């Protein structure tokens with residue numbers, strides 16, 4: 454499926470007051486908008502993914518999966534700052550004629566959503582039947598449901614939070630420290646900061662998985678060696694894998710964007726902001742997630758008015774939201790049945 458580009462040829466004003474002279478957004482669609490225009494499924498992707506949701510969320514999105522083009526009009530847009538078709542630090546700044554690199558303005562989750570809104574308008578989408586996302590994708594989805602409560606009918610938030618935690622910010626800062634020790638990052642070249650990015654991904658993986666995941670997937674078969682461990686090889690491999698498909702500048706900016714996520718900013722606090730959501734909402738938490746602990750999703754559930762909570766039991770930790778497509782399908786099937794039982798756990802509200 455090829456990625457299309459939407460060009461917004463006017464200044465795009467950011468939450469900070471700064472602006473981009475123009476904006477490009479890479480996006481994919483699957484299926485067709487029906488006559489009633491009520492079959493839209495909009496996916497907000499996480500940190501390093503792209504708009505081809507059929508590629509990275511296989512088993513959940515596909516010809517014969519829960520979300521399929523026969524029933525749904527599926528849209529996924531590459532997020533602001535990411536290098537898969539959308540304006541990002543490696544794009545040419547039309548004002549200077551050179552790539553932005555570190556002159557790219559800092560942006561927020563709200564700015565990413567503002568870009569999604571422009572694209573939705575361009576595609577003639579008035580109503581979003583189901584808006585969903587995990588992690589940074591869930592941060593966008595919750596923001597959007599607050600920014601346009603009437604437009605979003607159903608909302609699915611997975612392994613995400615209402616405000617990024619000090620713990621999450623500390624992980625991101627540690628990754629940026631790794632990038633900043635790589636002097637090539639300041640050289641303004643497309644491959645600047647590659648070694649730093651590799652170290653950053655290695656740090657990030659520790660938060661995406663956990664002790665148990667490594668204990669099982671990276672267990673040594675032999676016990677008589679003193680170096681060259683599987684876990685070490687895995688960290689190197691994963692770091693290189695990201696370096697080969699991403700860039701340090703986008704990673705730097707997107708990690709800052711995650712840090713500033715706070716649905717309560719300028720809205721009289723987080724609880725007040727969440728109370729504005731009108732969509733019927735499914736919040737899914739992963740028990741083994743150390744980056745977005747399940748308490749964060751329980752909090753969302755407690756404060757989003759029409760919400761249901763489900764626990765996803767995965768041994769993968771945070772990345773379980775990308776991997777456990779079978780369980781996700783079961784949970785969502787239950788959510789959309791009128792009789793909400795089975796894997797859906799309805800918690801008692803405290804307020």
Ligand SMILES: CC(=O)SCCNC(=O)CCNC(=O)[C@H](O)C(C)(C)COP(=O)(O)OP(=O)(O)OC[C@H]1O[C@@H](n2cnc3c(N)ncnc32)[C@H](O)[C@@H]1OP(=O)(O)O
Nearest residue numbers: 501502503508509671683684686687688690698772775776
């Ligand atoms: C253009 C593109 O590439 S699109 C990229 C799409 N990526 C995204 O959308 C981002 C979201 N996705 C992700 O974060 C990840 O892909 C996840 C979480 C879904 C899955 O992670 P994966 O890396 O596929 O799985 P996992 O952690 O099990 O690692 C498996 C890989 O590590 C390798 N590996 C496992 N153990 C070791 C080891 N000890 N030493 C070296 N390599 C190892 C495997 O051979 C495998 O390699 P492969 O990816 O080349 O097949």
Ligand SMILES: N[C@@H](CCO)C(=O)O
Nearest residue numbers: 499500501502588589
């Ligand atoms: N593994 C995810 C980040 C975790 O939310 C990604 O690379 O996009």
